[in-house]
Amino acid sequence: MTELEARIRDLRTSRRNKKSLMTRNVNMLMSTLADPESDRQSVVELMQKSEDAFGEVESVHQSLCASLDDDAFEAEEEWIQKCQESFWKARNSGRKFLTKKGVNKDNVSSSNINACTSSNNDGMVNQFSDLRLALELPKAHISEFNGDPVNYWSFINNFNVNVASKLSNDNARLQYLLQLCKGKARACIESCALLESGGYEIAMNVMRKQFGQPHMILDGLITEMLNRKRISNGDGEGLWNLVSAMKKCEVTLSQMGYLNDLNSTSTLLKIQSLLPIRMQNAWADKAHDLLEKGEPKFVDMIKFIERKAEVSCNMFGRSVGKFATDNGKERPRVKTNNIQTKRKLSCFYCEEEHMLTACTKFLQMSYDDRVKVARDKRLCYKCLIVGHSANKCRREDSKCGKCDSTRHHNLLHPPNKKPEHVVTSR
Incomplete structure (x- = not known):
């Protein structure tokens, strides 16, 4: 058995146990409602227990569905729908009872009447405090969903807490869902609004299949x-x-x-x-x-x-890495020039690892071709290095070995010509 299969088995066992607890509370609630002598307090307590138990069933069910494939998901959805119908039926019956049933003063002692009255007053105060707090608190922000699977899980949880749980009509839930979905997320569920019934459940199922797959x-x-x-x-x-x-x-x-x-x-x-x-x-x-x-x-x-x-x-x-003076003030940072002591040689003509003066190809060229290379590469005619002209060259020891001219390099000495006719534009 794989780890996923073991997890699914454990979730189903946990859900079944919580479903049994919910069923017992629901049955006790229905029995209490059938008794004409039942009091309001007992009904309220059983309704709360049933609602809490159903909430635990839903929580485990959501975790289970997140681990299932599409076919198994459909079967589990049918199971939870039956569970919901059983709970809603008992809850609606309890609400009708609380609406119609009052405290029978003839069958209750004065102490019980006072206790019940005090309990009712406390409940009203608590409800009023909750209502006032809800009005004073800022409105909960619900993030929109654009179809990114990364945000699917948080969006669904946020939507269920702040929207779906506060609405009793699936059509209203669907409208809010459409309003909060944007882009491709909205496009995939827009057609659900045209259905007469079941559109909300279909929309949630489509979103889960398209954006909520675990992988x-x-x-x-x-x-x-x-x-x-x-x-x-x-x-x-x-x-x-x-x-x-x-x-x-x-x-x-x-x-x-x-x-x-x-x-x-x-x-x-x-x-x-x-x-x-x-x-x-x-x-x-x-x-x-x-x-x-x-x-x-x-x-x-x-x-x-x-x-x-x-x-x-x-x-x-x-403060790690910061240097301060004795008085606690940070020392000013001084910009320095980082000069690399080792530089890779590169020929200006063939780009191989040697100087231009040692380049075999350059040495085999004619005078005119060498001058053209020096001019095209914007080299100094005196030292054959890029970055300055012969007039600004600081290489005082550089001079032509054939005519002792300090205005051009040996390799740029013109053949069979006097020094004064040498081109020195660079």
Whole structure:
């Protein structure tokens, strides 16, 4: 049995157990509602227990569906729909009971009446406080979804909490879903608005198949985490950005049951290559200690990098590499010219590793061809080096060995001509 199959089996077992608890609470609620002598407090408590139990069933069901393929997903959706119908039926019956049923003063003692009245007053105060708090708090921001699998999981969770859970009509949920989806995400579900019924469920299923496949989310998150430049020494912001991306991967993939892909050695090595050299050495020491107990994990690397990010951002970490005078003022930085002592030779004509004066091809040329090369390459006629003219050449010891002229090189000495007729434009 593979790890995924074992996870699916455990999730189904957990969901079945939570479903049994919900069924018991629902049955107790229905029995209580059938009793004409039932009090409001008992009904409210059983309704709350049933709702909590159903919430746990839904939570496990979502984790299970994230690990299934399309065919198995359809069967599981039919299962949860039956579970929802059972819960909603009991909840609606309880609401009708609370609306119509009042406290029977003839059958309740005065102490119970006072206790019930006090409880009702406290409930009203709490409801009023919650309403006032909701009005005072800023409106929750719901991010839009453009079809990027990396953001699918967070968008769906955000939508369910802030929108879907507060609406009882699927048509209204679908309209809000269309409003929050942009680009290709909206294009793939626009036709669902034309359906008379079931459009919301179909739209959610289409989005899950097109953008919410586990392997798509996994690839997108890992690519987003690793697609960055190597962090330089003292770059605390770069470390924190990497930590944020790693935590996003860890939370999302752990909920989906794909955390082992992050624990692979290849992933950890790629993350290590993004760190500064000193930090890579420090992680190698840390990993060596972890290898004595087991394999280093993704969570271990998160803790390690987060610790280094904290250190780099405190007052001592920020001062690393800065030199200060005795009075605490930072010394001014002086620009210096970095001169390379070793320079690779390159011929100006053939670009091989030798000087122009040693170039066989250049030596075999005629006088006119050499002058043309010097002119085209903008070389000094005196030293045959680029960057200045013969009039500005500082090579005082450079002179023609044939006529002792200080205005041209040996290789540019004209054959069978007097020195005064030599071209010296460069």
